[in-house]
Amino acid sequence: LRVAILLSGSGSNMAALADSMTGLHPARPCLVLSNVPGAGGLERAAERDIPTATVDHRPFKGDRAAFEAALQDRLVEAAPDLVCLAGFIRILTAPFIASWEGRMLNIHPSLLPKYRGLDTHARALAAGDIEAGCTVHEVTAELDDGPILGQARVPIRPGDTPDSLAARVLKAEHELYPSVLRRVAEGERSPLLLG
Ligand code: GRF
Numbered sequence: 001l002r003v004a005i006l007l008s009g010s011g012s013n014m015a016a017l018a019d020s021m022t023g024l025h026p027a028r029p030c031l032v033l034s035n036v037p038g039a040g041g042l043e044r045a046a047e048r049d050i051p052t053a054t055v056d057h058r059p060f061k062g063d064r065a066a067f068e069a070a071l072q073d074r075l076v077e078a079a080p081d082l083v084c085l086a087g088f089i090r091i092l093t094a095p096f097i098a099s100w101e102g103r104m105l106n107i108h109p110s111l112l113p114k115y116r117g118l119d120t121h122a123r124a125l126a127a128g129d130i131e132a133g134c135t136v137h138e139v140t141a142e143l144d145d146g147p148i149l150g151q152a153r154v155p156i157r158p159g160d161t162p163d164s165l166a167a168r169v170l171k172a173e174h175e176l177y178p179s180v181l182r183r184v185a186e187g188e189r190s191p192l193l194l195g
Helices: 012-020 041-048 064-078 094-098 120-125 163-185
Strands: 002-007 028-034 050-052 082-085 106-108 130-140 150-153 192-194
Touching: 002 064, 012 028, 012 041, 012 163, 028 041, 028 064, 028 120, 041 050, 064 094, 082 163, 082 192, 106 163, 120 130, 120 163, 130 163, 163 192
Parallel strands: 002 028, 002 082, 028 050, 082 106, 150 192
Antiparallel strands: 106 130, 130 150
């Protein structure tokens, strides 16, 4: 199976996914694509000899459809069986997602359905939650709302800040996402619950 990974940042999730696809694992990374030129994840992919691409969203200004057409062209060229969003910050339109329905995964740093959208850690702390976590789900047109494929829970500790909680959740992401990818690559879509 061919897996394309889309990112916008440092690519720690991409690295965890790529490093898990070895040996008997039925999947291999075929492309790492960023919307941000020079994103740290591009260097991490190059270190792993994974083909990389950049489709900068800025030249397209507000023309989301044109940006997605360029994105689609580059993705189709890599012919992935699965697309993993890993810290990819662009919102994708329903028609684009429809063309990848059932084959696009995302990791979100909260225990969905709580805290869809941004600033999840600050919101969990502000709410006085005693636990947080991350969710891998199928991407659908509704933001952060597709079928849940896996979740990992982490404790919130006294004195936690958004940064300290983010670091704890990120470690859980690096375990959850590769575990879910392996299950999906083996045809298993029932939710995996960790922690
Ligand atoms: C992190 O905030 C993570 O919680 C979320 O995407 C961001 C980027 O992580 N999933 P990285 O680029 O995978 O390091």
